Amino acid sequence: MKFVDEVSINVYAGKGGNGCLSFRREKYIERGGPDGGDGGDGGSVIVVADEGVNTLVDYRFTRNYRAQNGESGRSRNCTGKSAEDLVLRVPVGTTIIDEDLGEVLGDLSAPGQQLVVAQGGFHGLGNTRYKSSTNRAPRQTSPGSEGEFRSLKFELKVLADVGLLGLPNAGKSTLIRAVSSARPKVADYPFTTLVPNLGVVSVQAHRSFVMADIPGLIEGASDGAGLGIRFLKHLTRNRILLHLVDMAPYDGVEPAESALSIVRELERFSPTLAQRERWLVLTKSDLVDAETLEQRRSAVLDALDWQGPVYTISAISAEGTAALCGDLMTRLEECREREAADPELLAAERELQSRMQEEARQRIEALRAAYRARAADDEDIDDDDDFDVEVEYRV
Numbered sequence: 001m002k003f004v005d006e007v008s009i010n011v012y013a014g015k016g017g018n019g020c021l022s023f024r025r026e027k028y029i030e031r032g033g034p035d036g037g038d039g040g041d042g043g044s045v046i047v048v049a050d051e052g053v054n055t056l057v058d059y060r061f062t063r064n065y066r067a068q069n070g071e072s073g074r075s076r077n078c079t080g081k082s083a084e085d086l087v088l089r090v091p092v093g094t095t096i097i098d099e100d101l102g103e104v105l106g107d108l109s110a111p112g113q114q115l116v117v118a119q120g121g122f123h124g125l126g127n128t129r130y131k132s133s134t135n136r137a138p139r140q141t142s143p144g145s146e147g148e149f150r151s152l153k154f155e156l157k158v159l160a161d162v163g164l165l166g167l168p169n170a171g172k173s174t175l176i177r178a179v180s181s182a183r184p185k186v187a188d189y190p191f192t193t194l195v196p197n198l199g200v201v202s203v204q205a206h207r208s209f210v211m212a213d214i215p216g217l218i219e220g221a222s223d224g225a226g227l228g229i230r231f232l233k234h235l236t237r238n239r240i241l242l243h244l245v246d247m248a249p250y251d252g253v254e255p256a257e258s259a260l261s262i263v264r265e266l267e268r269f270s271p272t273l274a275q276r277e278r279w280l281v282l283t284k285s286d287l288v289d290a291e292t293l294e295q296r297r298s299a300v301l302d303a304l305d306w307q308g309p310v311y312t313i314s315a316i317s318a319e320g321t322a323a324l325c326g327d328l329m330t331r332l333e334e335c336r337e338r339e340a341a342d343p344e345l346l347a348a349e350r351e352l353q354s355r356m357q358e359e360a361r362q363r364i365e366a367l368r369a370a371y372r373a374r375a376a377d378d379e380d381i382d383d384d385d386d387f388d389v390e391v392e393y394r395v
Helices: 172-179 228-239 255-269 290-304 321-341 343-377
Strands: 006-012 045-050 064-066 084-092 093-100 105-107 114-118 149-156 164-165 199-204 207-211 240-246 279-283 311-312
Touching: 006 045, 006 093, 006 114, 045 093, 045 105, 045 207, 045 279, 064 084, 084 149, 084 207, 105 114, 105 343, 172 207, 172 228, 172 240, 172 279, 172 321, 199 321, 240 321, 255 290, 255 343, 279 290, 290 311, 311 321, 321 343
Parallel strands: 006 064, 045 084, 164 207, 164 240, 240 279, 279 311
Antiparallel strands: 006 149, 045 114, 093 105, 093 149, 199 207
């Protein structure tokens, strides 16, 4: 299937049914009085987070969604049937944005969580409702109100505790294969990973976390080069970022320069995301001798002026991965305990995620605007923002 993480759609709630104007007419009953019933309510549009859905691809090809209208009232005080709500199922981790207002309506981050995005119209009143002691034969009714209309954008951000960040071929996919049951494609050429991959890392019984592997970044990614910039927004939900640096690069570029290039792109994409807790992981240690490894390690630490945790691993031989995952699990549990004990810390974390997501959204929109401007000036550029690729998405 296609992995689609962003779509725009239009939703139309149903109109409420009109009230009925009717009078009772039966044999031997004079002046039976009003008996017009009320209309039914229009259907609302509700978005529900569903664990069984992994992608927004269904919404890429169908853009308009309409709930049914409520039925009109009938004589004999019969109320019109209310319309059923229209339920749109999306992956867990979807953010709903009103495109006209530029406002975030909700963030569905838990299974079963739901949000009414368009309220159905309310029913109209039949003339029975207007009967009184002074108005015995009312001819007033009211129409049902119109349902709401919204232009929405769905943004999917994968839910993971740990995110992998690095250049193409830094060893991200190899690491997630080594520590989880995820099986992303691994090859000896750049841009093997085309979409985010998720893996559940089990450290011990009942102790596990989710790791996310996103496509690699390249120099100039913050200006739209490569694939990685499209998926950096998925890291805004991650509690810890692992910055992977290849100690045996295939292209001969110094690891220190590679590490710096990732930091520069991250800062340009989202300054807040660049300040996120980040651990340094030096990969492919088995491909260089001990002396070269130590020289390159020192160069990377000096170039980054690094003060945080540092791990040297060889994912393919599982060297150092157990210690890395164990420390990650301990750190994540500490964060969860602190946030559970202090609601202010939890609120601050959510506010930080919102700020990162807003910065990411603004950067991506700016890149798209620049791309469309170039397409308008150059007929050879295809002004088509559909960059989806055929993949099988697994967790």
